[in-house]
Amino acid sequence: MAGKPATDGRSSGKPWRPPSKLPEVAFAGRSNVGKSSLLNALVRRRAIARVSSTPGRTREINFFEVNGEFVLVDLPGYGYARISKAERAAWRPLIEGYLHGTSALRGLVLLLDVRRDPTPEDEQMLAFLAERGVPVLVAITKIDKLNARAATARVEQLTSKLALEPDQVVPFSATTGAGRDELAAAVVDLVRR
Ligand code: GTP
Ligand code: MG
Secondary structure, X not given: OOEEEEEEOOOOOXXXXXXXXXXXXXXXXXXXXXXXXXXXXXXXXXXXXXXXXOOOOOOOOEEEEEOOXXXXXXXXXXXXXXXXXXXXXXXXXXXXXXXXXXXXXXXXXXEEEOOOOOOHHHHHHHHHHHHHOOOEEEEEEOHHHOOHXXXXXXXXXXXXXXXXXXXHEEEOOOOOOOOHHHHHHHHHHHHHO
């Protein structure tokens, strides 16, 4: 995958949409989960999505066109505790507006930090997608932060807690590259089927 930024929708509450009919795969997760890092790893570009030194920075919807074939949609991270209440509330209409408004969505990748339990927002997102029949992949991020045995145990725990199928779940590390190729292949499967 080689991606280029389609542009971003930072100007208003309504997400700017690329003028294309390409299939879309969206990426969502709590703030600081490693979403920008994962997107950069997927498209093998260091700076396509901005990696935050201050968590909670990605507050708009960004669209990245890949190979002229599909679009990766970077949804704003939710629920970072240290940003203001108003900023925290802003993600919900943005994400819901996108999810309700799109007809091109072929699947969503939900990111979960291997060391953290899913938030109510994570569970709401999964329920919403299940209701609408949107295929879901779950990327379990930052697995390099645990040793291999602990990471595997956490992946199994999260898979069972959220009633996921094992083939929906991809352990991932932007630092080591673990899971990168598997996730890229799974995303391409979503847009091509
Ligand atoms: P916001 O957009 O601010 O909500 O965050 P984000 O989900 O886009 O996360 P981002 O990619 O900006 O990463 C947040 C922090 O986690 C940064 O300090 C990254 O360097 C770090 N990080 C991201 N992925 C990994 C990973 O796989 N392993 C490790 N060890 N650190 C990671
Ligand atoms: Mg980000």
